Amino acid sequence: MSTTEPVAAVELLDGVLQLTIATAAAGTSMDFTLINAGTEALRSLGDEVGAILLVGTGANFCAGGNVRDFASADDRGARLHELASQLHDFVRALDAAPVPVVAAVHGWAAGAGMSLVCAADIAIGGPSTKLRPAYPGIGLSPDGGMSWTLPRIVGASRASEILLTDAVVDAEEAVRLGLLSRTVADEDVRAEALRVATGFVTGPRPTYATMKKLLAQSPTATLDQQLDAERDGISAAARSNTGREGVDAFVAKRKPDYRGLD
Structure with a gap:
């Protein structure tokens, strides 16, 4: 190279x-x-x-x-x-x-x-x-x-x-x-x-950001704290455009389109 x-x-x-x-x-x-x-x-x-x-x-x-x-x-x-x-x-x-x-x-x-x-x-x-x-x-x-x-x-x-x-x-x-x-x-x-x-x-960018945040804090968080963070993260994702598109696409048996979503 x-x-x-x-x-x-x-x-x-x-x-x-x-x-x-x-x-x-x-x-x-x-x-x-x-x-x-x-x-x-x-x-x-x-x-x-x-x-x-x-x-x-x-x-x-x-x-x-x-x-x-x-x-x-x-x-x-x-x-x-x-x-x-x-x-x-x-x-x-x-x-x-x-x-x-x-x-x-x-x-x-x-x-x-x-x-x-x-x-x-x-x-x-x-x-x-x-x-x-x-x-x-x-x-x-x-x-x-x-x-x-x-x-x-x-x-x-x-x-x-x-x-x-x-x-x-x-x-x-x-x-x-x-x-x-x-x-x-x-x-x-x-x-x-x-x-x-x-x-x-073309993936779910907010999902990746939340995953990175959870992984970064996990070494110093207690299990109780991490469970709370995961609960808050997944509920926020479910309310987001990205989460709605992902779930709706799964139900409709189509490929999700995350472009331009937050």
Whole structure:
């Protein structure tokens, strides 16, 4: 997937907001010009966006931060503080998005690249996909939310092992742990991730937003609180145009049409 052609940081493809996070330049390390452009796009999401797709256009999804860049800084701490702040603005904007986030994870997802895989709702990989924290290898601690998302995906004990030992997680193990949703042939990762993302565009968008909200709050909510939230969510959905269309279509044995509904 290597390319030297100019890459669009932000591209709208039939309702899918495609955000490129890394290119072949600098060894497919994270490109903060692209990241910052993605943050601005996420902060101004319009109704035309029904899903978000994260991609890399080089040999890897993202090989992590550009170590040579911050190694050459006069104040490495200040440089990393700046970069982490920019990345975290992106992660916060991604987390706030009410539409599903899909990641096309080909090749390596290391360091901050792995953090973004953990931040996606659905991650599609291939047999050659590999994930690695990569931080201990250069004497640094995680950023991009990995210390928050990873334990929630794989459990506290396994997250500790992966982070502390700088484990390389292959595709099969990543699927078993839930870091990847599933795998397809390496050459099909991008197309399949786009297909999945496109499938959300004509779906019940308010339903997806409520599902994301419920899933996000569930780790810290009690069962009693979650049951109340689910009750309130489903009753509100039943009164909405989207809910009415879905139920009416089921009764009428036709395909629902959610376009333009709230």
